[in-house]
Amino acid sequence: MKKRIWLSPPHMTGHELKHINDAFASNWIAPVGPNITGFEEDIESFLNHESYAVALNSGTAAIHLALELLNIKAGDEVLCQNKTFIASVNPVIYKGATPIFIDSEKSSWNICPILLEQAIEDRLATTGKTPKAIIVVEIYGMPYNVDEVYRIASKYDIPIIEDSAEAMGSKYKNLHCGTLGNYSIFSFNGNKIITTSGGGALLTRTASQKQEAVYLSTQASDTKGNFEHSRIGFNYRMSNISASIGRGQIKDIDNKIFKRRANFEYYYNALANIKDIEFQIEPANYYSNRWLTCILFKDEETRNNVASHLNNENIETKYSWKPMHIQTVFKNAISYTNGVSEDLYKRGLCLPSGSSLEIEDLNRIINIIKTSI
Numbered sequence: 001m002k003k004r005i006w007l008s009p010p011h012m013t014g015h016e017l018k019h020i021n022d023a024f025a026s027n028w029i030a031p032v033g034p035n036i037t038g039f040e041e042d043i044e045s046f047l048n049h050e051s052y053a054v055a056l057n058s059g060t061a062a063i064h065l066a067l068e069l070l071n072i073k074a075g076d077e078v079l080c081q082n083k084t085f086i087a088s089v090n091p092v093i094y095k096g097a098t099p100i101f102i103d104s105e106k107s108s109w110n111i112c113p114i115l116l117e118q119a120i121e122d123r124l125a126t127t128g129k130t131p132k133a134i135i136v137v138e139i140y141g142m143p144y145n146v147d148e149v150y151r152i153a154s155k156y157d158i159p160i161i162e163d164s165a166e167a168m169g170s171k172y173k174n175l176h177c178g179t180l181g182n183y184s185i186f187s188f189n190g191n192k193i194i195t196t197s198g199g200g201a202l203l204t205r206t207a208s209q210k211q212e213a214v215y216l217s218t219q220a221s222d223t224k225g226n227f228e229h230s231r232i233g234f235n236y237r238m239s240n241i242s243a244s245i246g247r248g249q250i251k252d253i254d255n256k257i258f259k260r261r262a263n264f265e266y267y268y269n270a271l272a273n274i275k276d277i278e279f280q281i282e283p284a285n286y287y288s289n290r291w292l293t294c295i296l297f298k299d300e301e302t303r304n305n306v307a308s309h310l311n312n313e314n315i316e317t318k319y320s321w322k323p324m325h326i327q328t329v330f331k332n333a334i335s336y337t338n339g340v341s342e343d344l345y346k347r348g349l350c351l352p353s354g355s356s357l358e359i360e361d362l363n364r365i366i367n368i369i370k371t372s373i
């Protein structure tokens with residue numbers, strides 16, 4: 001069997017063990033400790049101090065806390081990007097709120113501003129109320145249409161939760177993803193651009209929001225030590241060991257982004273001139289970290305065929321995210337669609353995109369694609 005090529009495997013850089021050893025030496029084997037605050041400071045300086053970071057045990061937990069901080073309640077409507085991984089939406093269900101799905105625009109593959117505005121108008125006409133939040137996603141690292149979505153959100157006074165789980169290091173008009181919403185989140189799951197083996201961060205705009213998020217993530221203890229609680233909290237804090245890995249990983253993030261972008265370029269140069277293969281192109285002023293390179297084939301059959309050839313050669317790929325409005329769990333949900341996310345799902349294949357991928361791996365993948373279409 002040929003060497004396995006993974007879609008987006010963890011990529012350790014050698015700095016991680018030092019921080020883990022520090023944690024062991026000082027016995028901070030707990031969801032408290034100096035590497036948690038250290039990692040938060042690392043994230044904040046990566047974002048040029050335009051956000052406050054709260055280290056948590058998953059990106060999903062971060063979205064849940066953002067909804068909590070926005071005071072989303074059972075029965076509230078929340079507008080969600082239709083094309084995403086289901087983790088963007090599950091916290092809306094945890095709250096007992098109602099997700100309403102908005103399809104994508106063709107350019108960024110993220111939420112379509114035209115549909116977004118139509119949906120808000122339609123909800124106003126139907127329920128007499130505007131939805132309580134908008135969850136936008138930066139698919140495969142591509143920023144969303146920030147100017148238009150901001151214009152609409154401020155027109156109707158609806159807060160934005162920016163799901164930057166895939167977009168750490170991406171930029172829109174030179175502004176960091178992770179700073180482009182009322183709240184933002186990162187994921188450090190094993191497959192993301194940097195990993196803590198499992199973890200995430202909530203990014204807030206003020207220090208007091210951060211303080212409230214830390215309080216909620218640590219069981220909402222009003223006073224230290226004597227078990228007074230005036231609110232229901234969560235056990236969502238990151239472990240000091242995970243934060244140790246994160247501290248090592250973030251040192252190398254520029255290089256990881258460079259490598260992922262180079263992967264994209266390599267695929268693009270080898271395949272873009274083939275008829276009926278399309279790429280996710282960066283619009284002007286968008287800068288994607290190119291977390292995953294996803295390419296579109298002529299049709300679903302061709303995509304399936306290429307995926308199975310790659311699989312037979314021990315190469316992992318994934319279909320592009322299946323939109324929420326056709327998920328069994330959301331079969332009764334309201335959605336505003338234009339066919340874009342369903343088309344991207346049917347024709348899209350995510351190619352191995354890790355920052356440890358080698359040129360031989362890329363060539364092996366490209367050759368199989370070329371011979372199987």
Ligand SMILES: *Cc1c(COP(=O)(O)O)cnc(C)c1O
Nearest residue numbers: 058059060085087088165187189
């Ligand atoms: C990975 C991911 C999440 C969830 O992050 P976890 O850390 O795995 O909970 C949320 N949204 C998107 C778009 C993701 O890709």
